[in-house]
Amino acid sequence: MNTERRHELESNALAHGITTWSDKLRPYVSVILAVTAGLLVLFIVMSFWNKYQADRNAEAWQELELALFEGDGEARSLQRLADSEEYQGTEMQEWAYMSWADRQLRLASELYLRDREEAKKRLSSIEGIYEQFADNASSSELRNRARLGLARVSEMQGDLAEAKAQYALVDGALAVLAAERVKQLEAKPAAGTIEWLATVEIPKRTPPTGPGVPGARPGFEATPPAADAQSGLNFDSTQSLEQILGGIQAAEDGAKRYDEGADKPADPSSPSVSPAPTGEAPAVETTPAAQSPAEESIPGEAGAPAAEKPAE
Known part of the structure; x- marks a missing residue:
């Protein structure tokens, strides 16, 4: 048998086999296509899910690293x-x-x-x-x-x-x-x-008390001042600090108003009132003015006794 004849027989056998299997699988074509499509969809979903899990794990480990290096003792x-x-x-x-x-x-x-x-x-x-x-x-x-x-x-x-x-x-x-x-x-x-x-029982340390204790906040509340007997100021403890300061300011404004009225000169057109005479006026004793150092007598000048001349 020559080569061409043998090749022709092999080709016919292959074609016959393909035709036979095609006829056998034809009823299951739809099932095969459905399974193939399902596997493809599953592969895509798994790819997305693995990526999501990888990103989630990376974010979780990053959060853990930040928490480990945080300075919170608890x-x-x-x-x-x-x-x-x-x-x-x-x-x-x-x-x-x-x-x-x-x-x-x-x-x-x-x-x-x-x-x-x-x-x-x-x-x-x-x-x-x-x-x-x-x-x-x-x-x-x-x-x-x-x-x-x-x-x-x-x-x-x-x-x-x-x-x-x-x-x-x-x-x-x-x-x-x-x-x-x-x-x-x-x-x-x-x-x-x-x-x-x-x-063993260890004695507990007594915590410090009083002002300046660590963790204690200082008092920022404003307390009304106490009454001052010398200045005559008397404060009501039920009033707020703003009310007390407002009352002091009003009192100072009133005092200034009365002081300005007392210092104001009288009107020239108004008649002056003079005190009535009561007998003789007392004699006023005059005292000589004190001499200034320039008016003191200088030896040799007029009016001053001359210095004695020593005998020869």
Whole structure:
């Protein structure tokens, strides 16, 4: 069989196969087109959804970074992010909860000797968060960090056995730190110190009182002045400061008006009234005017006694 004949037979077999499969798939063409269109729409929707999730996660991590570097000692921004419905279900929210719990643990350790009750309250509020993430966190890093936090809470509460058990469950990058802490707790000085801290009573510091206390606002209210016996001013304590000042101004204006009337000269056209004579006027004693230094007598002048000439 030559080559041309063989090629012709192969072409006929291929055409026959295509025709056969076309006939078999013709009833399902509409279904195939519908499935293809559905897959295309699903691909487009998933692309938009992935982009939305990526943008949402990026925004969430940025908000977490800003909250971590905020100067609020109570970490209110972290708590707001952890409870936010806008970022519900994101991995950032788990880290916000964990960061807030770690911050409260640090504050409790600082308050433990100054305010034992407040420190215990903070420890109770974060213990449940650590327990939840130790079992159900989305990543092993969060679970290990939660176990480490639980161990520290138990340690501050004086439960050394529970603290060692939680430290033993920590693995990964924090396992070395947990093992080192277990060795420290097994030593007698550390155990004695923890037992002492759990029972010692530290006297509370008495807060300062009086003016100038930090956080106290000075009084800006204006009080009416008291009565002044020397000046004759008497103030009504029920009046406001504006009423008192207005009354003083009105009194000063009235006094000035009477003073101006007394200083005004009399009208020349009005008759003058002279006092009636009462007998002889008393004699007025005149006194010689005092001589000025220029009128004093100078030796050698007329009217002045001449100086005696010494005998020869």
